[in-house]
Amino acid sequence: MTILISTQYQSPAVYHETHLVSVPEKNFLHHLIKPTSSVLELGCGTGRLYPILGTGGRKYFGLDRERLMLDFFLEKCPDACVAEADWNDWPFLVENFDFVMMARNTWFHVYPDFRLSLLGRIFSALGDKGQFVLEVDSVKDCDKAQYVDFFPHSIAEIVSVLGKAGFLMHSRKSLMGVKTALCFRKACR
Numbered sequence: 001m002t003i004l005i006s007t008q009y010q011s012p013a014v015y016h017e018t019h020l021v022s023v024p025e026k027n028f029l030h031h032l033i034k035p036t037s038s039v040l041e042l043g044c045g046t047g048r049l050y051p052i053l054g055t056g057g058r059k060y061f062g063l064d065r066e067r068l069m070l071d072f073f074l075e076k077c078p079d080a081c082v083a084e085a086d087w088n089d090w091p092f093l094v095e096n097f098d099f100v101m102m103a104r105n106t107w108f109h110v111y112p113d114f115r116l117s118l119l120g121r122i123f124s125a126l127g128d129k130g131q132f133v134l135e136v137d138s139v140k141d142c143d144k145a146q147y148v149d150f151f152p153h154s155i156a157e158i159v160s161v162l163g164k165a166g167f168l169m170h171s172r173k174s175l176m177g178v179k180t181a182l183c184f185r186k187a188c189r
């Protein structure tokens with residue numbers, strides 16, 4: 001049996017209610033985001049993190065391919081700047097961001113064959129002192145086979161593929177249970 005994870009994005013209200021921001025996640029991001037002035041959130045979904053990432057005078061740009069998720073987001077936050085697009089097509093190279101985020105296992109939606117090309121474009125969009133932050137669940141090998149639109153892999157594998165794209169992990173933070181935030185910078189700055 002195969003599982004299509006993306007069907008949950010057809011019910012944004014349910015997704016939003018069942019993926020609340022945890023206290024450790026909130027505290028961690030508040031601290032991390034403070035010195036930054038521009039944020040790109042890939043796979044922003046319902047804007048779960050917008051009250052943290054998009055406030056404090058920060059420039060925020062969210063991107064997601066699911067119209068229903070963005071409609072839910074914009075209903076709550078009509079002033080948010082978002083685009084309906086696939087991250088493989090979007091030319092987010094026009095200006096630099098100093099913070100790029102892929103929250104809550106969004107990274108696992110990137111097709112393995114497209115990882116390096118997407119990372120190359122994130123690298124270009126990120127300022128030299130910027131941070132790229134991924135939130136992922138720790139996964140076991142047996143989790144891998146059953147999905148058609150979700151490609152979980154271990155933290156060691158994530159660090160390795162990001163290393164190939166020129167990123168170096170400078171810290172990681174356990175957020176709650178299996179949830180971990182991985183923080184990367186450009187390796188040569």
Ligand SMILES: C[S@@+](CC[C@H](N)C(=O)[O-])C[C@H]1O[C@@H](n2cnc3c(N)ncnc32)[C@H](O)[C@@H]1O
Pocket residue numbers: 009019042043044045046047048049063064065066069085086087088102103104105106109110
């Ligand atoms: C697990 S949800 C996370 C949503 C949000 N970041 C959060 O923390 O609640 C993953 C999001 O990535 C979006 N997504 C998946 N593949 C995408 C793609 N190729 N381009 C743009 N968005 C994509 C989905 O539509 C979904 O909203």
